Structures are given as C-alpha cells and as structure tokens.
Amino acid sequence: xxxxxxxxxxxxxxxxxxxxxxxxxxxxxxxxxxxxxxxxxxxxxxxxxxxxxxxxxxxxxxxxxxxxxxxxxxxxxxxxxxxxxxxxxxxxxxxxxxxxxxxxxxxxxxxxxxxxxxxxxxxxxxxxxxxxxxxxxxxxxxxxxxxxxxxxxxxxxxxxxxxxxxxxxxxxxxxxxxxxxxxxxxxxxxxxxxxxxxxxxxxxxxxxxxxxxxxxxxxxxxxxxxxxxxxxxxxxxxxxxxxxxxxxxxxxxxxxxxxxxxxxxxxxxxxxxxxxxxxxxxxxxxxxxxxxxxxxxxxxxxxxxxxxxxxxxxxxxxxxxxxxxxxxxxxxxxxxxxxxxxxxxxxxxxxxxxxxxxxxxxxxxxxxxxxxxxxxxxxxxxxxxxxxxxxxxxxxxxxxxxxxxx
Numbered sequence: 001x002x003x004x005x006x007x008x009x010x011x012x013x014x015x016x017x018x019x020x021x022x023x024x025x026x027x028x029x030x031x032x033x034x035x036x037x038x039x040x041x042x043x044x045x046x047x048x049x050x051x052x053x054x055x056x057x058x059x060x061x062x063x064x065x066x067x068x069x070x071x072x073x074x075x076x077x078x079x080x081x082x083x084x085x086x087x088x089x090x091x092x093x094x095x096x097x098x099x100x101x102x103x104x105x106x107x108x109x110x111x112x113x114x115x116x117x118x119x120x121x122x123x124x125x126x127x128x129x130x131x132x133x134x135x136x137x138x139x140x141x142x143x144x145x146x147x148x149x150x151x152x153x154x155x156x157x158x159x160x161x162x163x164x165x166x167x168x169x170x171x172x173x174x175x176x177x178x179x180x181x182x183x184x185x186x187x188x189x190x191x192x193x194x195x196x197x198x199x200x201x202x203x204x205x206x207x208x209x210x211x212x213x214x215x216x217x218x219x220x221x222x223x224x225x226x227x228x229x230x231x232x233x234x235x236x237x238x239x240x241x242x243x244x245x246x247x248x249x250x251x252x253x254x255x256x257x258x259x260x261x262x263x264x265x266x267x268x269x270x271x272x273x274x275x276x277x278x279x280x281x282x283x284x285x286x287x288x289x290x291x292x293x294x295x296x297x298x299x300x301x302x303x304x305x306x307x308x309x310x311x312x313x314x315x316x317x318x319x320x321x322x323x324x325x326x327x328x329x330x331x332x333x334x335x336x337x338x339x340x341x342x343x344x345x346x347x348x349x350x351x352x353x354x355x356x357x358x359x360x361x362x363x364x365x366x367x368x369x370x371x372x373x374x375x376x377x378x379x380x381x382x383x384x385x386x387x388x389x390x391x392x393x394x395x396x397x398x399x400x401x402x403x404x405x406x
Contacts, residue, residue, distance in 0.1 A: 004122040007180045013138035014173035020146025022166040038093030040357025048350040049105040066114040073111020074174035080104040081167030085160045133268035143257035151250035213389045218344040220382045226348025230356035231371040259311020267319045278386040280320035286313025292372035295365040
C-alpha cells in the first residue's frame, strides 16, 4: 500500500468515526426528547446543501488543489461539532443545532467532490477497485467503532462530551490529509485560467453527453438513496430505540458497519472488476431486505442478521459504483462528475428526511415495508440498462469506449 493511500485511508477512517459518533448522538437526543421531527429536520439540513453546492465544489475540485479543499472542509465540519457540544444540552435539537447542521452541510458539499476525487490522483487506474477496498475498509472500521464508543461516552459522560469527541476526531482526519502526497502533483494542482467558474458550471450538463451511463446511475441512486435514507435513518432508529432501547440501536449500527467492513474485504479479496455497474445495483437491494424484515418480523436476532447483510450489500454496491466513476471518467472531469453524483444521487435525501419525519406518527412498519418494495422495483427496472452498458465495456475491453465524444 502506497504512503498516499495510507494517509487517505486513515483520514477516511477518522472521518467515519467522527460522523458515526455524531449521528448516534443525534439519534439519542431525538429519542430522549421524543423529537422525531427535530431529528428529521437536523438530518435534512445537513444534506440539503449537497443539491446545490456540490456542483460548485466539483468545479473547485477541477480547478484548484483537491487536497487543500478537502482539508478546509473537514476542519469546518469539526468546528460545527465542537459548537454543537455547547448547544445540545440547553437547546436539544432546536434551531441552533439545526443551523449548525446546515453550516456543516455547506462545508461538506463544497469539499466532498475534492475528497472523492483524491483516490485517482494516488493510485493507477488498474488499482482503483483495490484502492477503494483499502479506503473503505478503514472507513468502515471507524463506523464500527463509532456507535459503540458513542454509547459508552453518552452513558458515562454526556451527549455534549460525545459531540466534542466527534469534533476532535474530525480534526484528526484533516491532519491526516496534510501528510498526503499526490502520485503526480500536477493532477492535484489545476490551472483555472482557461475558463471562468460560471463557464465550468454551465458545462456540467455536457458531462451527461460524454458519459451517457451516468444519467442511468444517478437517477437510480437518487430514488433508491432517498427512500432508503428516509426509512433507515429516521424511522428505523426511532422504531428500534422505542421497542428495545438505545443499546439495541447502537449495536445494530455497529453491526451495520461490520457488514460494511465485510463488504470492503470482499471487494479487496475478489476484485470484482467486471459488471461493475450492474453489480452496484444488485448488491444494494440487500438494504431493502433489511427494511422489510424489520417491518414484518419482530425478532431482534433476525434484525441483527439482516442489518449485517444490508451493510455488506451497501458497501459492495458503493465500492463498485465508485469504481465505475473513477475508472470510466477522465481525470479532467472527475471533480464535476463526482459533484453530479453527490448532488443528484443524494439530492432526494434531505426531502426524504423531511417527509419521513412527518410519517413518524404513522405505522412505521408499514412505511418501511412499502419503502423496501419501492427500492426493489427501482432496482429491477434499471438492471437491463446497466447490463447493456457493462456488456459494451467488457466486449470492447476498454472502459474509455463506453463514453461518447462530447
């Protein structure tokens, strides 16, 4: 493993540790105050800026140093976590914490495309899948430790201490990126003199003409992730905490992350370099299985099993989708393509959070079951299109031929 890949993996692991601790803290705060809507709004505001600013972040990532943009983004998020530690006690999930959540969303949206585009600057194209496996393994390790550590900190100390620790770990992630060295420094330093930011933004729609398969992917992920996030991040934790307690939800979150790390190990072990696009869709459907089983079968042991499978499926799916983008997109377009992925694929999530927040008082098992059906139908509908794209790439033996000239 190269030194650069090690630094990036360590940064991703620390970032995942901080994020998972913070997310568990929000769930605890919402459950303690019976404030499902407050939790939904806080989550929605955290993701809302992705729809707009990710495009700007993508242009920035194609013009300036991706490493420096990512460092500033992580540092800003760390600051919001620290301030949350001061506000969560007296104000709960009130407008003060919600405003900070929005601010953190702005920082993440501007930095996420740059952070995502760093991997191709560190490893060769043939090693993209392996590099994704390494980075995601460390990230998933952080996600496993985070919920368990969060439960201990919240019980032994306080929610404020939990958010403070999240900020410290997020700052450590930024420090890891300081030591990052690009495989080719010219890849990371861009000359923005050729076109204005406005021209770069206006050119974003042309990316769909260059990479025609991108539209298929982002439309599927927009619907799938919107439904899955609303059901799994808002309804599912409140349903579990209400019936089995905080420790039960922390354990399920840790098991989900254990599934993630298992999925990344599977990617590392078996490579999975063929049928990337189709594989990303099919593996994701294990998340639908989790929702329908929890909705219809009130057995905590079974919930643990399907949660593990959901984490494994989502991780393999994400690694394959990321590998599609990073291996079939030219480096010059990587920032903008990753911004399109973030803005459109994740664009429905904040609205889904708000919608599912309104559904908290309805029958949560019914809503989760219906959500699972929608996710499964979306996957079945898109597979014929992804099969055609993957077959074309495999037949030619060159991913570049899957693109159309702009």
